[in-house]
Amino acid sequence: MADDEIYERYQAKAIDETNALGHDIAGWLGERHPGAAPVLGTGHPLADIMLVKHRPMPAEVQEGVAFFGRAGQAILKSLQRMRIDPLTLYGTACLKAAIDPTEEDLAEARGWLTREIHITQPRIVVTLGDDARAFLNSIDFPLSAPCEGEIGAIARFTPTIETLAVPDIDRCLDDAASKQTFWDAFKVLGTWYENLPPY
Numbered sequence: 001m002a003d004d005e006i007y008e009r010y011q012a013k014a015i016d017e018t019n020a021l022g023h024d025i026a027g028w029l030g031e032r033h034p035g036a037a038p039v040l041g042t043g044h045p046l047a048d049i050m051l052v053k054h055r056p057m058p059a060e061v062q063e064g065v066a067f068f069g070r071a072g073q074a075i076l077k078s079l080q081r082m083r084i085d086p087l088t089l090y091g092t093a094c095l096k097a098a099i100d101p102t103e104e105d106l107a108e109a110r111g112w113l114t115r116e117i118h119i120t121q122p123r124i125v126v127t128l129g130d131d132a133r134a135f136l137n138s139i140d141f142p143l144s145a146p147c148e149g150e151i152g153a154i155a156r157f158t159p160t161i162e163t164l165a166v167p168d169i170d171r172c173l174d175d176a177a178s179k180q181t182f183w184d185a186f187k188v189l190g191t192w193y194e195n196l197p198p199y
Contacts, residue, residue, distance in 0.1 A: 007046075010046060011045060011046055014045035014046050014119050014120065015045050017045075017115070017119045018041070018045050018116075018119055021112060021115050021116065021119070022038070022040045024112075025038045025040065025096050025112060026038045028108055029096070029097050029099075032104075032105070033097060033099050033105075036097040036098065036099050037061055037062075037064055037097060037098075038064060038096050038097055039056040039060050039061055039064055039065065039066055039093055039096050039097060039098075040064060040065060040066065040092075040096070041066055041090055041091060041092030041093075041116055042065045042066055042067060042068075042090070042091055042092075043086075043087075043089045043090035043091050044087055044088060044089065044090055044120075045090070045119065045120060046120060046121060047088055047089050047090035047120050047122055048088045048089075048122060048123045048124065048193075048196065049084070049088055049089045049090070049122060049123070049124055049126065049189070049193075050089075050090050050091070050092070050116070050117065050120055050122035050124070050125045050126065051067065051075065051089060051090070051091040051092070051126045051128060052091075052092055052093070052094060052113070052125055052126065052127050052128065052132050052135075052136060053066065053067070053071070053091070053092075053093050053094070053128040053129065053132055053168065053169070053170070054093065054094050054095065054128070054129055054131035054132040054135060054168070055093055055094065055095040055098070055131075056093045056095065056096075056097070056098060057069060057070075057071065057170055058098070060093070061097070061098045066091045066092050066093045067091040070170075070173055071169045071170050071173070072091070074169055074173060074179075075091070075169065078183065078186055078187075081187075081190075082187060082189065082190030082193065083190070083193075084189065084190060084193050088193075090116075090120050090122065092113070092116055094109055094113055094131075094132055094135040094136075095109055096109060096112060109135075110135070110138060110139045110140075113135070113136070113139055114139050114140070114141055117141065117161070121160075122161060123160070123161060123162065123196065124154070124161065124162045124163065124164060124189070124192060125157060125161060125162075125163050125164075126163070126164045126165075126166060126186075126189060127147060127163060127164070127165050127166070128166055128167070128168050128169050128170075129166075129167060129168025129169075129170075129171065130168075131168070132168070133147050133163075133165050136157075136163070141157075141158065142158070143158045143159055144157055144158050145157060145158075147163045147165060149163065149165055150165070151165050151166060151167065151185045152164070152165070152166065152184060152185035152186075152188050153165070153188070154188065154192060162192075164185075164186075164188060164189055164192070165185070166182060166185040166186045167181055167182045167185060169182055
């Protein structure tokens with residue numbers, strides 16, 4: 001079987017699994033938080049880069065998609081500056097709705113993020129903000145090490161996945177100095193991407 005056929009099968013499987021996850025999220029929220037709209041991940045189902053923010057903003061809640069709105073536009077502009085193909089990205093939020101989560105909700109959300117990482121199989125997870133990094137550290141992911149690296153530094157998460165911690169983009173958009181702090185950390189991704197070996 002040709003490599004492209006194998007990839008297409010993996011991609012089709014990832015799409016099916018992502019759709020099933022979205023169905024499960026919507027079902028959980030419908031039962032426990034009626035009226036709470038799910039905010040699902042977006043991007044390539046087999047992305048090299050996974051962006052993880054902690055909670056959705058109002059525009060993302062309205063559209064039901066993570067990284068919709070100002071944060072998404074800022075990320076896209078940053079990717080263009082670094083010459084990173086946006087089709088190599090998948091973005092998601094740890095919390096899949098605008099709710100005050102119970103412990104049961106948090107446990108379920110950890111399972112959802114774990115599933116997203118298993119489906120996408122990224123080569124790097126970029127955590128946006130301390131809350132997202134702490135949430136990633138709270139999941140029980142096989143062979144993982146805590147993400148304790150400093151902001152703007154690449155660290156090992158698992159034998160096949162690295163992490164990059166950057167500031168929370170949503171908190172940086174209204175202040176020039178904060179935007180610069182975000183960019184200084186996020187641009188490390190450009191160097192990582194340039195040196196990314198093929199599979």
